[in-house]
Amino acid sequence: MFTGLVEALGEVVSMEILGEQARLGLAIPFAAELSPGDSVAVNGCCLTVAGHSADGIYFDLLAQTLRVTSLGKLSAGSAVNLERALRVGDRLGGHFVQGHVDAVGKIISMTEEGQDHVVEVALPAEVQRLCVPKGSIAMDGISLTIAGLKAASAVFWITPHTFTHTNLKTASVGDPVNLEGDMLAKHVYACIERRDLLTTEL
Numbered sequence: 001m002f003t004g005l006v007e008a009l010g011e012v013v014s015m016e017i018l019g020e021q022a023r024l025g026l027a028i029p030f031a032a033e034l035s036p037g038d039s040v041a042v043n044g045c046c047l048t049v050a051g052h053s054a055d056g057i058y059f060d061l062l063a064q065t066l067r068v069t070s071l072g073k074l075s076a077g078s079a080v081n082l083e084r085a086l087r088v089g090d091r092l093g094g095h096f097v098q099g100h101v102d103a104v105g106k107i108i109s110m111t112e113e114g115q116d117h118v119v120e121v122a123l124p125a126e127v128q129r130l131c132v133p134k135g136s137i138a139m140d141g142i143s144l145t146i147a148g149l150k151a152a153s154a155v156f157w158i159t160p161h162t163f164t165h166t167n168l169k170t171a172s173v174g175d176p177v178n179l180e181g182d183m184l185a186k187h188v189y190a191c192i193e194r195r196d197l198l199t200t201e202l
Contacts, residue, residue, distance in 0.1 A: 001086045002041045004094030004136075004143020006166045010042070012078040013055040020063035022072065027056040028082055039099070041083040043167070044141030044178040045069045046099025069101045070176035079167040081141040094143030095136040101178045103127045105139070108153060110173055117158040119168070120150075121177060128152060130181030130189060138180040142166050 007030075014025035026042070034040070034057055038049045047059040066072040074080065086092070103124040111118045121139065123131065131137060131154055135146050142162065148155040163169055171177075 002046070002083050002094075002097040002099055002141070003086055003090075003092050004097040004138045004141060005083065006081040006142055006162075007083045009165070009167060010056075010080045010082045012074045012076055012080060013053075014058075014076060015072075015074055020066070022061040022066060023050070023058055024061055024071065024074065025053055025055055025058040026080065026082075030084070031056040034084075039085040041081070041085075041097070041099045041141045043069075043071065043074075043080050044097070044099065044138050044180055045071055045101050068104070069178050070104050071178075073176060079170050081166050083141055095138075096183045097138045097141070097143060097180060098183060099141075100180060102130075102181050103179050104176045105179045107171060107173050107175045107177060110171070113157070115160045117163050117168070118147075119156045119158055119171075120153050121156070121179075122153045123179065125152075127179045127181050128154075130185040132185070135185065136182045138178075140167060140177045142168070 010026040010028035013027050016023040034049050036049050036051050039046055040049060050058050050060045061071055103126050106122045107119060108122050109120040131146055131149055133146055133149055137144055137146060144156045146154050147157045158168060
């Protein structure tokens with residue numbers, strides 16, 4: 001479980017394709033504090049530390065992970081958002097983030113409004129249906145508030161702190177982003193979808 005508050009930025013040092021799978025190597029600030037088996041959200045995707053390398057740590061990416069996330073598009077030098085798993089007693093400053101990517105969206109515009117940045121992201125249908133104005137969504141592991149919704153996209157206002165402390169500062173229009181809908185919205189949507197079935201069973 002995560003909060004969507006990015007703890008640090010990491011840098012991709014290697015992406016080794018191994019058939020349908022891959023091995024992702026990262027240089028990260030807190031590598032020495034991690035052990036094999038620990039969970040880390042990398043651009044919003046919960047990954048398990050596989051081991052340490054001379055440059056930092058590495059993760060083994062399953063074929064399913066490569067299919068449903070944007071991690072397969074990373075290359076050496078790419079900046080990634082990092083967050084270690086939430087500990088009991090930690091403050092929940094963002095929202096509940098599981099690290100289970102629902103879909104990959106795409107940045108369709110980035111503009112500046114004073115010191116703030118406004119980012120518009122195209123939303124696949126499976127994420128769009130979970131979104132409401134002022135609701136929460138995780139984009140590349142960043143807990144964001146939805147400022148506005150359009151037919152197939154969402155608009156986010158990004159504070160200067162969030163912009164400079166995440167990979168948004170290196171992002172460009174057209175970049176893919178991992179999206180995770182709000183966990184509570186998922187359960188409500190699922191219950192409504194199955195309500196007729198549940199009523200029949202009762």
